[in-house]
Amino acid sequence: MNAIILSALLGVVLMFTGIFTTNKSTIRTVATAGLLLLLLANIAEMNGWKLFEVNTRNMLVFNKFGLLFNTIAFSATLLYFLLSARDILKVGINGAEYFALIFFILCGVSIVSSFNTLLLLFLGIEIISIPLYILTGSDKRNLKSNEAALKYFLMGSFSTGIMLMGIVLMYGAKGTFSIDAALQASNPGREVWYTSGLLLLFISMAFKVSAAPFHFWTPDVYDGAPTVFTSFMATIVKAGVFIAFVRLFEYSFSGSGYDWKLIVSIVTAATLFIGNITAIFQQSVKRMLAYSSIAQAGFMLFALFSYNTLSREGIILYTLGYSLATIGIFAVLVKMKDYTFEGFNGLARTQPVLAATTTIFLLSLAGIPMTIGFFAKYFMLASAVKSGSHLWLVFFAILCAVVSVYYYFRVIQSMYFKDGAGATEEISPAFRWILLLMAGLIILFGIFPNMILNYLYF
Amino acid sequence: MPINLYIFLALALFSIGVIGVLTRRNAIIIFMCIELMLNAVNLLLVAFSKMHLADSSNKAMQVVTNGADAQLFVFFIMVVAAAEVTVGLAIIVMMYRNIHSVDVNFLNRLKN
Amino acid sequence: MNITEILFWLLTVVALTGALLVVTSKNPVYSVLALIATFFAISGHYILLNAQFLAVVNLIVYAGAIMVLFLFVIMLMNLNTETEPQKNKWLKMAGTVAGGCLLLVLVAALREADSKSTIAMVNTGDTGLIQNLGKTLFNEYVIPFEISSVLFLSAMVGAVVLGKKE
Amino acid sequence: MNNIIDYVWLVPLFPLVGFLLNGLLRNHVSKSLSGIIGSGAILASFVVSILIFLQVKGGSTGVVTLFNFIEFGETVIPFAFQVDQLSSLFLLIITGIGFLIHLYSTAYMHDESDMHFARYFAYLNLFVFSMLLLVLGSNYVIMFIGWEGVGLCSYLLIGYWFKNIEYTAAAKKAFVMNRIGDAGFLLAVFYLINKLGTVNYIDVFSKVDALSGQDLTIITLLLFVGATGKSAQIPLYTWLPDAMAGPTPVSALIHAATMVTAGIYMIARSNILYTLSPVTQTVVAVVGIATALLAASIALKQNDIKKVLAYSTVSQLGYMFLALGVGAYTGAVFHVMTHAFFKALLFLGAGSVIHGMHHEQDIRNMGGLKKYMPITHITFLIGCLAIAGIIPFSGFFSKDEILAGAFAKNPLYYVLGAIGALMTAFYMFRLYAMTFQGKFRGTHEQEHHLHESPAAMTIPLVVLAIFSFGGGLVGIPEVLMHGGHALNEFLAPVFAESTRRMTPHAIDHSTELILMFGLMAVILILIVLAWRKYSGYQKSDAEETGLGKVLQNKWYVDELYDAVITRPVNGFGKGLEKLDRFGIDWIVNGVGRSVQYASRQLRLLQSGQVGSYVLLMVLGMILLFVLQVFLKK
């Protein structure tokens, strides 16, 4: 609860900051300090120190899983702020408002990581989505940004409609919106409503996490949105929705009495396939990363496919690893003058630190051992193996992972093995140090994943 | 009234909304069709609310709700819809300011 | 067929016709008007289901506020003529067929439910009254209610961000 | 020093030390010093060999184990030397003739620079070392080490003048052909290990009854494959004539006296196995006689002095295999010995001629050399008489023993063998006559420089000539002198088991005498014929025709091999590389390409149109619904 209330308040604070000052560094400081506060508050709650005693009437349930996720999401956002706060302020004149919107989104993220009723899921998803529509379109003069915002908005609302239809049908069958109570209530003869509703809900959530064939908005929106916001969208937001997804189906699938593995596996396979295959032919690194985020979502879907302890641990690791790496890459991308692969040519010569850290980020995304990305993928694959059915999916995922190496390594090839100028904007030493810190974290957690996993069991 | 009738009616409205999204090019009309979908959902929610109310007098059924939650859900949907409309129309207007059209077919700079 | 049923069918026909008009009419203004008609019909259904509060809110919020906003924007953009050129016919056909199939599939799926005897209570019950709903809203549903304020805040900020002249 | 046998390791050690000294210090030693090191090492070995021989002659034999070479499981392959009658005899031949040839080489190779001179002696010492390992080894693996080692040295020495790419090609050919044989040898070793768990001669021969007839046949045939490679039998003989690219002393030592007899040694060593597998015996005999005839026929028309001798060697080796095939093991070993004497003599004589003629090898350009090189002439003549089998020259006795053995087994062998002997006499005297008789046909410059070779060359010639003349006396057949076959008695322990198990095919004395002297009479006639015909040989440009041409071109066997093996292998290699590049790799890359193609096509789905996106989404929904609700119940 600390996180939800504080983030909403911080959003308001930032709104007012924007009114009283236009000094960019003030805004940046307030935002960063606020986020730090938020992070600390959440860590405090993890250790049982609640700032607000609120009777949530079982609509929100705060467990270790959700709180750990919040910590990860806030930490990632903190790094994101540290790396990209200047670039956020460069997008337009409404700097403070962007930060306010980001805090609102964080509020939504902390809601969906602890919701216990479909109503709050719906509200949380909307609180996440609506600011995102705006952030996507925040580069108002840029037609691509406009186009992305409108596409995102239209398709997002469409999926909201589908989600609502799903929720209604589930309600019709069970007579409640509460996800754990829904399991107890059983009304014979109405299961098919429940199943259909759940399926519709699944589809709309699949849309939000950009799983195929509901992923079509992703490349266009990620490509069109200002790069700093793409970074946020592709990482923290996506991870947040994933947590909601996992939380939702933690109860629902097992309660429905149906075998969901088939359709989840089909969606997973399609996501992996489309994400990875399409990424290969891209010329723009940004768009490649958009497709890669689809591909990564495919791997995260394994958590749904094989619901067991391994996948719970895995999704946490996955979100962490994926967020760290993607934020890092996007932070570098923002600094690049040219977003195509050619733009990266020779970066290793002009900006060795950037190139080296980007390489580590890419290796993590590709799932190479010694990076956290490996353990993320490992847990996903292991959970699927453990669940024992649909092994073909595991092999399919492997093939796709191999394909992913091809396009991730294209960037490495450009940076290290090809000649070019690799032009970037000016890079501050702090930026470099933070990148190094992130790369260090990726490797540290890649060698000792226990440091994260122990939290789930303490 | 049999609940099936409400279901079919809601589904019909919902599907008409979907068809509208699929076939129209005007962003505003597409948006309106989405509103139509939301209304279909609202209607069904209210119907289910009353269905569960009817169930609560039926001893054979497990009583979960008196239907108020569903009607409140409708209320929240309307809240969200209002918020969405604010943002959506702002986006459409912004778009219009830039390209002087609300035809979604012109939105194809981003592709492949 | 009692009066309730007659009303039900009448409202249904109006709602569906309105909805179809929204989709098919060439002039956006007509679409808006048809949508308002649909909303009225749906409000009628609400009343039939004894959900007076929602019926009123529906009229005020949707038909009143939202649709006016739509109309306003359409007028602002001067879209009140048939500006929309014919979309690719095949795509249109495909869209219609797909939508139809979706309906078919959904109906076929939900028809399966053993709910022939289940009815929605018409004209009775007081859950829909503003008093009951208000009580529930501010007791049970106070958290979502507060949270929805965040939603509005963000929508507001968003409108400012998008609308403010640079 | 009461038991010299325990010090048998000294025998191979000396040449090894000589090799290392000459090899490592080749840039720092003078010619004379490296000559002394090289020859001295062999001389030392020879001395030890004589001591060993004397001891063995006294009746003591033994196995000296140095260390365990390879061990796995229960199989132990020791690095051990076996000293018995057979190996000690070979020791004498190898070190004795080896020493003479080293001595000869100091003069023959004197034109080489210091470094290459030392290199030459290093190789030669290494060869002797390997050869000694081959004969001394107490098991097949050690024999194999020597076996491959001599092949290697042969390779190195044939390609000694490495600037000439032709020579190195000949060297490679020799090595590869040897390798083919070696492969067979190795397989036999594996068979033995896996059947008996041991490769030690003593153990193998004592367990021989544990092997079935089929096992024996396979083992012996595989071993024989090895022998055909090393001893230049059909079908692997073609390397030997080409091997004449090496320096002549090398030809004398390796390609006449020692290495090529390794096959005979090996079969003689494994005589018990062969005795027990009659099938292989027949094969050995047939291959032997066929080789003898084929090589002899080719030798009839060769004009290169060394080539004639090379084919002659192949032919004589054929005889030895014939002997082995008919079970006349002593005869084979006897012939090895006498052949070593006279063929070394002939080669060295040829070397002397070549030396005198300044590296001219074509006998058509020679003639009348007897007056310029008297010692060479006489010794060469003795060699010719020996190889032709004229009593009392050494060749007579050994050849006669083989033919007698062949007759006893199957008269057809005898007939064919006799034909071979006739041809041998004819081509040897053709060679002799064209070289030493008649008028000199070379250039004036050559004539001007003609001279007798130095003492270091002639002394070995004389020594070898003495042995060629008298060497046969250790094996005088029973018919001519009772108890005259000293060699037979000496070697009897080695072949005792075979003798015991063999059904004796004695022929009566009168038949033997008739055969012996009848054949010699015909040989004498042929010698006279050849002498007369070729003494007055005149150069002519007329091409050979008919059979002559076929013979001159060696029955076109090289061409046949080239067409049937070399070229197909090369073509196959090329083809496979193409297959690799355009087949397997194409498939591998094809996967990559098809992924790229899929990418190109799939991204078109992302058309940029909201309408089509939603359409696809709806289709996806429908699909999932159909799957989940209708198909899965």
Add this chain to the structure above:
Amino acid sequence: MVPVLLILIPLLTGVALFAIRQEATAKSIAFFSTLVSLAVMLAGMSVWKDAAHLSFNQPWIGALNSHFHLELDGMSQLLCLLTTLCFPLIIYSTWNNTYVDANRFFGLMLLAQAGLLGVFMAMDAMLFYFFWELALIPLYFLCSRWGGEKRIQVTIKFFIYTFLGSLFMLIGLIMLYFKAGGSFAWADFVKLSLTGREEMTIFILLVVAFAVKMPLFPFHTWQPDTYEQSPTAVTMILSAIMAKMGVFGLLRWLAPVVPAATYQWGDNFATLAVVGMLYASFVAIKQDDLKRLVAWSSIAHIGLMILALFAPSYSGIQGIMIQMFNHGINILGMWIVVNVIEQQFGTRKISELGGLAQKAPILTILLVIIALANIAMPLTNAFIGEFMMFNGIWGSTATKFGMVYAIAGIITIILSAVYTLRMVQNVFYGPTNERTEKAVDIRFNVQLALAILVVGIILIGIYPKPLLSMTTEISQQILDRMNLK
């Protein structure tokens, strides 16, 4: 302690090298580090040979019950010795090669060394997989950064190929992990008794990774290209050590873990191995590029090791182990020569060379000895290994076709003589041409490196007992697990 030192020394030095700018310093430090590793390894084999020093076991990832378990048993010792021996020789013999960003080059080399040593010592599957990849990544960068013309395409193909294989292996290891009740320990793996189907699945998954790495026909197509395009120092690592990873994997993680499936599939893979050996040998005959020639020859030689594993017997298994070592040092020698030639003449085409024996006699002598080892002459090290392997194949009780394999395989012995001698003949013999006219003999460092190898080759060839006794125990262990004598 020894295992940890062996990993840490190259790892830390490697990382540190990235910070050192001076080329010469970097090179010297790298060289020194490899020497220290070698010293530690030798100490581990002589002074500290008690179990306490040769084994290290600490919990690593608690959630997975994975341990940081390194151990130096006979087979590991042999391969670690190979690795620690090869690295200083590689650096020393290529001392005069110049590289841009030399510090990075050597840093990556050392990282690769750490990975390779880890692979050979890991007794925990997760750890094994880690090191398996750690070895691969630096090599990818080395090849791509410092390689030849077509390096980028070639190395990405190499990387993707091997990565695919290793992912399959990962799945196999995960399956084993669950079957072993949540343990990655090798000791638990070899105690498993699985059903036929499970063994089969796991076998296929594991074998793919190893087959790609070795490489086994028909998974080999990355290899000639990669060897050709890599900088020669890297090619040395690739073929001298890395190719052994695959064989090692078969011996450590495949045959003892899924013995029944190894039997069942033995004939198929043995056939592939035989076909591959012949195939590679035939292709090698017509190669004009020295690197490709050696690459193909390497495929053929490794093929024999695979064959010996899939037609197993005591002598064969032990033969593989010592042959891994022998082939490593032999092929290293070949590469050193190739490197010298390439550095001096700027070409690797056999057809453009010739007559080097006149100009560089020392090189020629050393090369000829190494070439002889390559064709398994007796009294060179390779003879011992190949002899034992062929013997094992011939007498294998696990297959009915041992003799057929041996006979087919022995053809490659002949062919190896053909292509090796062809190379020797055309590069070193014959007349010089304008390119080789001005050739000079090799420098002292190369002489020394090659001489060390040659001495090793001959010593092992004459007295292989130390190697044999080192591997006796582990061979027996593997065979016991496979129910073989």
